[in-house]
Amino acid sequence: MKTKNRPPRRRAPVQHTEATPGEGTPEGSLPNPGPEPSKGLRSRPARAAAGARGEGGRRRPGPSGPGGRRDSSIQRRLESNERERQRMHKLNNAFQALREVIPHVRADKKLSKIETLTLAKNYIKSLTATILTMSSSRLPGLEGPGPKLYQHYQQQQQQQQQQAAGGTLGATEAQPQGHLQRYSTQIHSFREGT
DNA sequence: TAGGCCATCTGGTCCT
DNA sequence: AGGACCAGATGGCCTA
Numbered sequence: 640m641k642t643k644n645r646p647p648r649r650r651a652p653v654q655h656t657e658a659t660p661g662e663g664t665p666e667g668s669l670p671n672p673g674p675e676p677s678k679g680l681r682s683r684p685a686r687a688a689a690g691a692r693g694e695g696g697r698r699r700p701g702p703s704g705p706g707g708r709r710d711s712s713i714q715r716r717l718e719s720n721e722r723e724r725q726r727m728h729k730l731n732n733a734f735q736a737l738r739e740v741i742p743h744v745r746a747d748k749k750l751s752k753i754e755t756l757t758l759a760k761n762y763i764k765s766l767t768a769t770i771l772t773m774s775s776s777r778l779p780g781l782e783g784p785g786p787k788l789y790q791h792y793q794q795q796q797q798q799q800q801q802q803a804a805g806g807t808l809g810a811t812e813a814q815p816q817g818h819l820q821r822y823s824t825q826i827h828s829f830r831e832g833t
Numbered sequence: 834t835a836g837g838c839c840a841t842c843t844g845g846t847c848c849t
Numbered sequence: 850a851g852g853a854c855c856a857g858a859t860g861g862c863c864t865a
Contacts, residue, residue: 715851720842722852727840751838 767792 738750741758750758771792 724841726853
């Protein structure tokens with residue numbers, strides 16, 4: 640199932656309903672405005688806002704139980720939630736930045752996080768392999784970093800293969816061409832939507 | 834409707 | 850001590 644072309648969703652921050660009656664008001668807790676539009680974050684869909692009163696995120700009371708939480712404790716929790724949201728937003732921005740530098744697969748299809756990481760890894764490997772191959776085949780006999788780099792790369796690959804001790808690493812992984820091949824295959828499969 | 838993906842909440846642990 | 854980081858849980862949205 641590949642569906643990455645849906646609009647980005649934004650869930651409204653929950654207003655922490657565990658407070659005792661009267662303290663769950665915005666004044667009693669954190670303002671918790673959600674992602675500020677000023678930071679370039681997308682506005683939250685109305686449906687998310689409508690459905691976010693108490694839903695979303697887990698509602699399981701912690702070991703200590705929600706019952707007698709104090710105001711200061713609730714305040715800290717809300718602040719912590721907000722920081723966590725911001726942290727995740729930064730992480731997502733980084734993912735987006737990464738998507739934008741990975742050579743393009745299908746413009747209409749947003750890569751998932753796992754796809755982004757996997758493609759990026761193989762892209763880096765293929766670029767590394769290409770660079771090393773080019774530098775190693777450069778003017779034989781000339782002093783330069785190329786051959787050494789290539790040897791170092793090969794040593795690393797051999798070590799990784801040994802560490803993979805079950806042979807989970809494919810035979811092609813040890814060869815620079817293997818990375819390129821793998822990346823090309825992956826690109827192809829994404830293009831096909833498989 | 835099932836499954837994938839995601840946002841959010843939450844408590845625990847690590848780090849400064 | 851407080852913030853960052855992490856992983857589990859939960860529920861919403863979307864597509865096949």
